[in-house]
Amino acid sequence: MAMKMKLMKFSQEVHGYAQITNRRPAPRPSVLYLMALRERAAKVVTPRRRLSVVTDPQAGASIPLPIKINHVKSGPSDLSVIIY
Numbered sequence: 001m002a003m004k005m006k007l008m009k010f011s012q013e014v015h016g017y018a019q020i021t022n023r024r025p026a027p028r029p030s031v032l033y034l035m036a037l038r039e040r041a042a043k044v045v046t047p048r049r050r051l052s053v054v055t056d057p058q059a060g061a062s063i064p065l066p067i068k069i070n071h072v073k074s075g076p077s078d079l080s081v082i083i084y
Helices: 002-021 030-043
Strands: none
Touching: none
16 A cells, blocks of 8 residues: 555656646736837937938929919709719
8 A cells, every 4th residue: 555655646746747847937917028129219319311302493494383272162053963
């Protein structure tokens, strides 16, 4: 009987050690992961490029003038409309 108890105790210990050694780490919470990404992105700052735009005032003379758009309010019409 003592041998059976020793074997049962040994099997429980082996099973317990297997559970401890095969455990996986807990997944990282998404909020902390995103905060870490934000910190990493904040460290890398890309310089902004300024583009200089040069215009020729005489070249603008060939550009047509803007067209004024008049919006017409729609209302009831006296004419009947037939749609096929």
